[in-house]
Amino acid sequence: MTTARRPATLDDVARAAGVSRSTASRVIAGNGFASPTARERVRTAADELGYVPNPAARALVHGTGVRLLVAVAGNDPAVLDDSYVDQVLGATARVCAPYGLGVTVDWVPLHAPERLVRLTDDRGVTSLILVNTTAELLELVPRRLRGRAVSIGVGSATVPSVDIDNGGATEAIVRHLYSGGRRRIAMVTGPPWLTCANRSVDAYRGLMRDAGLPTREVVGDFSVERGRAAAREVLRRWPDTDAIVAISDATALGVIGRLRADGVQVPGDVAVTGFDDIPLAAVTAPALTTASHPVRQIASAAATMVLEHRHAPMCTRFPSALVSRDSA
Amino acid sequence: MTTARRPATLDDVARAAGVSRSTASRVIAGNGFASPTARERVRTAADELGYVPNPAARALVHGTGVRLLVAVAGNDPAVLDDSYVDQVLGATARVCAPYGLGVTVDWVPLHAPERLVRLTDDRGVTSLILVNTTAELLELVPRRLRGRAVSIGVGSATVPSVDIDNGGATEAIVRHLYSGGRRRIAMVTGPPWLTCANRSVDAYRGLMRDAGLPTREVVGDFSVERGRAAAREVLRRWPDTDAIVAISDATALGVIGRLRADGVQVPGDVAVTGFDDIPLAAVTAPALTTASHPVRQIASAAATMVLEHRHAPMCTRFPSALVSRDSA
C-alpha cells in the first residue's frame, strides 16, 4: 500500500503511467479518446497512487460550483433546528458524496426573500434545493441555477418540485376518522404561508363540506408545543370535538399529551392523528395513527434530480399511506 | 440592484475599483496592506457587483479542501440512517456555511477501517469529524488532517475529542433509581465496540458494585427494536427486575412499549430511564426520565474546533443533566 503523504496529482499519475497529463485527464474523466494501452496504464497508476481528482480544480475549470445549497424558508433561523431539515440534509449529503460535492444549509427569511440571491450568488453553489418555499421565493432563483434547482414542496414554471401527496394522505385520514364514526373533526394546520401544507387543509375542507360538516381549524406549525396549545384551543372553542387531525406527528403527540393531562381519553373521547410516521410513532401510548412521509426518499430524489441535471418531470408526487394504529 | 448575469470575478472588482487584482485580493481577503482609499473603493466596487469569492479558486491556491467530511463508523451503511447522525450533520453544516464549506457524510465499515483513507485521500476534504469511532480508526487519520480532525466520542493522542459525560450522567441516573428504592437494576447497553458508550456501562457497574448489587446487562444498539427485544430478555432472565436503564431514549421507548404490551406497569412495576432527552421524551406516556444530551452543541463545538484550527483541549466533555420525569 503506497502511503500517500502528499496526495497524488494528475501529473503524478501521468508521469507514473508514462503519458501526458492530457491523456491521463481524458482517461480519468472518461471523455475523449485514449488507446486501450494508455487507458490501462493510467488506470493502474491512478490506483497505485490512490489518486483522487481535486474537486476544487475541476470546479474551477468548469466554472461549476462545489456544493449544493439547501435553502430553508422561515421566520427565523430556528427553522434549521428541525429534524425534518436534518433528514433532508442527511439524505442530500449521501447523494452528493459520490459526486465529490458538499452540502450547505442556510435560512431564507420569509420577510426578506431577496436574501436568497445573496446565497445563490456564491459561485461555490452548484445546485439548489428549496425547502418550505413560497411562490415568491421561487421567482428569485437565478438563471444560473435553472435546471439545477428543485423545490421540496411547491414548484413553479421554472423550478420543478418533489413532494408528498399531502392532499391524498389527508383525505385518507379524514375518511378513516369518518368511517370510525367521528363527525366533529378539528384540524391543527401548518403555517398558512406554506403552500404545500395547505393542500392538507384544502383536502380536509373539501371532505367536510361534502359530508355537510363544519370545519374547525386551528393554526399550527409542526411543533410539539403548538400541539399542546392547539389541543387546548380546540376544546375551548368546540368542546364536543371528537377527533383532531394534526399536521405532524410531533404536533399530534403534543395534542395527545395535553388531552391526557386534561383527563380526556384518546382515542375514547377524542381520536388524534398525526402525519409523517416518525419511527417513534409506533411506540407512543397510544400508538399513533398517521400517514407515511418518506422524507429521505423525497430528498434523495430531489438531490438526484439536480445533480443528474436531466429532463425531469416538473412535479413528482410521492404517495403517502395511511398507517392505522391506536390513536384513531 | 445590479443583476449579476455572469457572477463578478475579482478582476471585475479590481477593474471597477481602478486597482490591481492583488490589491483587490488583499482588501477582500483582509490580509496584507492597503490604503484606506483603495480599501474603500474595492469595498464599494465589490458591493455593487455583488462579488462573492469563488471558493474553488481559493481552495485550489491554498491547497486546502472545500468540504468537511463527517465519517461515521458502523457495521453497515444503515448507520447513516440515524437521527443522531442527521443532527450532527445539520449542526456541522450550519457552522460550515459562513466559511463557504460544504459537508459530506460517509460510512466507514468497522470491519474494514482502512476504507477511511480512501475517503480522506480526497483533497476536497479539508477537515474531518469522526462519529462513533474506535481507537483503531483514529490511528488511520492521515497526517494531512492532523489538527483538522476531531472525534465525537473517544479521542486519541493525535485526534482531540468532544463528547458528553456519559459516565457522570449514567451515575446520576442510577443514583436516582437507587434513591427511589430500586435495587434490581438492569441495563440495556450500547454496542460493545463503541468505547464512549462503554463509559455508561462502567459507571453502572461501579455503582452497583459499590452498593453490593449484582449487574444485569443486555447488549443493545440505540434502536427502538433492540429496546423491545431487550425488555423481554431482561424479564426472562431476571423476572424480579425493578428498573431498566436504557442507553438511549429510543431504546427506552421500545422497552416501555414492550413492557406495557406485556402488562407490566411503568414505573409502578419497573422504572425505565432513557438517555438523550429527545424533544418527544416529554410527551410520551409516561414522560421519560432521561439525561440531557446536547448533540447539536457538541457537533457545533466539534465543527468549530476543526475549522478554527486553533489549539483546543484534547478532550472537551459536555455536561449532561438528569431530567426527572415520570418513567422513573
Place this chain on the structure above:
DNA sequence: TTGAAAGCGCTAACAG
C-alpha cells in the same frame, strides 16, 4: 491517438 499550451479565479512572494 496523443502532447503542448492556454487558462479557470485566486493568492502570495517579490520588486517597485
Place this chain on the structure above:
DNA sequence: CTGTTAGCGCTTTCAA
C-alpha cells in the same frame, strides 16, 4: 503601499 509575476490542479482546444 501597490502592481507584476507565478503558479495551485485540472480540462480542453488545437496541432501533430
